[in-house]
Amino acid sequence: MTTTQVKPLTAGTAGTPDRTSSLRQLMQVQSFQILLVLLAIFLVFAALAPEVFPTWGNVRQIIQNVSILGVLGIGMTFVIVTSGIDLSVGSNLVFSGVVAAKVMQAMGDAGWGTAAVGILVAVGCGLGWGLLNGILIAKAKVPPLIVTLGTLGAALGLAQVITGGVDIREVPAVLQDTIGYGNVPGTTLPTISLVALALILVFAVVLHKTRFGLYTFAVGSSEESARRVGVKVDRQLISIYALSGALAGVGGILSLSQYGTTAIAGQSATNLNVIAAVVIGGTSLFGGVGTIFGTVVGLFIPAVLQNGFVIVGVQPFWQQVAVGAVLVAAVYVDQRRRAAAARGHSSKTEGRKRLFGLRSS
Amino acid sequence: MTTIPVLEARGLTRSFGNVRALDGADFDVHAGEVVALIGDNGAGKSTLVKALSGNLALDSGSILFAGGEVDLNSPTQASSLGIETVYQDLALAPHLNAAQNMFLGREIPKPGFQGRLGFLDNKSMRAKSRAAFDELGATVRSLSDPVGAMSGGQKQAIAIARAVAWAKGVIFLDEPTAALGVVQTKNVLETIRRVRDKGVGVVFISHSMPHVLDVADRVQVLRLGRRVATYEAKKTTVEELVGAMTGALDGAHS
Numbered sequence: 001m002t003t004t005q006v007k008p009l010t011a012g013t014a015g016t017p018d019r020t021s022s023l024r025q026l027m028q029v030q031s032f033q034i035l036l037v038l039l040a041i042f043l044v045f046a047a048l049a050p051e052v053f054p055t056w057g058n059v060r061q062i063i064q065n066v067s068i069l070g071v072l073g074i075g076m077t078f079v080i081v082t083s084g085i086d087l088s089v090g091s092n093l094v095f096s097g098v099v100a101a102k103v104m105q106a107m108g109d110a111g112w113g114t115a116a117v118g119i120l121v122a123v124g125c126g127l128g129w130g131l132l133n134g135i136l137i138a139k140a141k142v143p144p145l146i147v148t149l150g151t152l153g154a155a156l157g158l159a160q161v162i163t164g165g166v167d168i169r170e171v172p173a174v175l176q177d178t179i180g181y182g183n184v185p186g187t188t189l190p191t192i193s194l195v196a197l198a199l200i201l202v203f204a205v206v207l208h209k210t211r212f213g214l215y216t217f218a219v220g221s222s223e224e225s226a227r228r229v230g231v232k233v234d235r236q237l238i239s240i241y242a243l244s245g246a247l248a249g250v251g252g253i254l255s256l257s258q259y260g261t262t263a264i265a266g267q268s269a270t271n272l273n274v275i276a277a278v279v280i281g282g283t284s285l286f287g288g289v290g291t292i293f294g295t296v297v298g299l300f301i302p303a304v305l306q307n308g309f310v311i312v313g314v315q316p317f318w319q320q321v322a323v324g325a326v327l328v329a330a331v332y333v334d335q336r337r338r339a340a341a342a343r344g345h346s347s348k349t350e351g352r353k354r355l356f357g358l359r360s361s
Numbered sequence: 362m363t364t365i366p367v368l369e370a371r372g373l374t375r376s377f378g379n380v381r382a383l384d385g386a387d388f389d390v391h392a393g394e395v396v397a398l399i400g401d402n403g404a405g406k407s408t409l410v411k412a413l414s415g416n417l418a419l420d421s422g423s424i425l426f427a428g429g430e431v432d433l434n435s436p437t438q439a440s441s442l443g444i445e446t447v448y449q450d451l452a453l454a455p456h457l458n459a460a461q462n463m464f465l466g467r468e469i470p471k472p473g474f475q476g477r478l479g480f481l482d483n484k485s486m487r488a489k490s491r492a493a494f495d496e497l498g499a500t501v502r503s504l505s506d507p508v509g510a511m512s513g514g515q516k517q518a519i520a521i522a523r524a525v526a527w528a529k530g531v532i533f534l535d536e537p538t539a540a541l542g543v544v545q546t547k548n549v550l551e552t553i554r555r556v557r558d559k560g561v562g563v564v565f566i567s568h569s570m571p572h573v574l575d576v577a578d579r580v581q582v583l584r585l586g587r588r589v590a591t592y593e594a595k596k597t598t599v600e601e602l603v604g605a606m607t608g609a610l611d612g613a614h615s
């Protein structure tokens with residue numbers, strides 16, 4: 001079909017994309033497709049339990065439950081966009097929480113001064129583990145999977161050494177009352193969710209609008225190409241793992257506030273839950289593609305399934321089955337898209353792509 | 362033509378395991394001239410380009426820029442001297458769009474405070490990219506689609522436009538026309554002349570002898586990691602070049 005390949009002589013003849021195709025393009029963005037899946041799930045449960053499920057009280061509960069995972073999901077999205085992985089977030093969260101709890105316990109009182117120190121300590125601990133991850137990955141060239149598997153074990157082990165394996169249950173009341181299960185004054189929105197939302201918005205802007213975000217995509221897309229045009233790849237990777245670590249530290253203090261305990265044993269599946277959400281949201285494990293928005297949607301799918309199954313009386317274990325299926329489906333879609341992009345190398349499919357408006361981004 | 366080469370390599374050596382990719386290679390290019398670098402597959406052309414663009418550590422040898430010895434140990438350093446390269450593998454980020462690739466590593470920040478926060482002036486980067494592609498006559502249709510989905514020729518055009526836009530001293534083009542159509546090839550050869558006329562030293566690597574003789578002022582032949590001959594393009598023939606490349610015609614003047 002050579003007739004479809006006639007190319008204009010200059011680039012200038014290519015016009016701006018017309019409006020009618022932009023909706024179709026939107027439909028092919030994975031984070032948008034997954035949003036439709038989420039809406040469908042929501043509507044099914046709303047139909048099955050109209051009295052309970054679609055109420056603000058219930059939705060508020062769901063939002064509160066995903067807030068901490070949302071904070072971790074930000075860093076994980078950056079990491080996976082670089083085609084990396086961070087398995088250590090859950091352990092890092094526990095470690096940061098434990099050290100912060102210890103410090104606050106030692107300070108004795110339950111006021112804001114103590115709480116502020118605790119927050120700084122938690123974020124600092126998280127940042128420390130993140131920097132260690134980043135340096136080992138960027139400078140020592142150890143694969144991210146191995147580095148963060150190592151720090152996963154190390155952080156959790158040290159948390160248990162510090163506490164002797166017994167959870168600390170003394171958390172300053174101000175943290176619990178305001179951030180933990182308090183609401184934003186004058187509303188019924190959990191404070192913890194507002195904190196998560198603020199971080200999500202800030203880092204979504206960083207990822208999608210700034211040079212730091214652009215370099216994140218560039219490193220994930222082709223590390224070698226980025227290096228050759230002068231992007232400081234090592235520094236970028238270290239910053240990204242440090243960010244993921246610092247956010248795990250934030251997660252640590254939020255978790256302390258919400259549950260009032262260090263919950264050392266409670267985070268063993270956190271890393272996988274966060275990774276699943278990021279991938280469901282359309283971020284490619286192979287790097288170069290991803291959105292914070294997708295991650296947020298990807299977090300809500302398991303949470304809504306869990307909540308909905310409980311309400312309609314299905315054994316909640318089914319949630320794991322359903323999430324597993326969604327996860328595999330999401331990666332399948334990503335693979336097909338990548339295969340389509342690879343085929344795009346031949347000009348033959350290019351013509352076809354133009355004919356049918358398929359898109360490979 | 363000035364007497365001091367804008368870029369000169371003396372006795373460059375680099376081994377990969379047992380393979381001596383560069384074995385005492387010399388090379389020189391003057392401002393405002395097109396030098397074709399030719400040689401069989403594996404002769405060391407790409408390796409030489411990598412060495413001269415700050416992408417390869419050398420075992421020995423020296424590199425002179427405008428007569429002064431330089432230590433080219435990073436691509437950033439090469440770019441700061443105005444040395445740009447179109448790599449054989451193009452070195453584009455497939456998930457980024459044409460404009461982002463064009464400006465990667467040299468983004469235009471938004472004016473003022475926003476710029477200092479890291480926000481980018483995408484509008485002017487797009488406009489400048491568009492102008493650069495138009496100047497090259499490149500058929501880059503969309504500035505917002507990822508370049509990974511584009512045809513080989515379109516990708517090549519983007520890589521060339523990028524290097525041309527930034528090159529002030531020397532530009533290396535490692536087989537820039539390999540994936541191009543007839544019209545686009547003509548455009549690239551035209552661009553090479555235009556860049557040369559601006560006073561940039563152009564190093565053109567190609568396996569197409571007609572193109573080499575068409576555009577080059579001088580031809581340097583690399584064999585087994587060494588420069589074995591240099592010819593004035595006007596005074597040589599395809600047969601002579603092929604002979605020097607394969608070694609059938611040893612003892613060529615240089």
Ligand SMILES: Nc1ncnc2c1ncn2[C@@H]1O[C@H](COP(=O)(O)OP(=O)(O)OP(=O)(O)O)[C@@H](O)[C@H]1O
Nearest residue numbers: 377380381382400401402403404405406407408409
């Ligand atoms: N990174 C590397 N690791 C190992 N060997 C290498 C590497 N780069 C180049 N070589 C070897 O060095 C020699 C020269 O390679 P180079 O790519 O410079 O050749 P070339 O002249 O560009 O060939 P072509 O015309 O095929 O592009 C080859 O034998 C190649 O196998």
Ligand SMILES: [Mg+2]
Nearest residue numbers: 406407408449
């Ligand atoms: Mg080569």
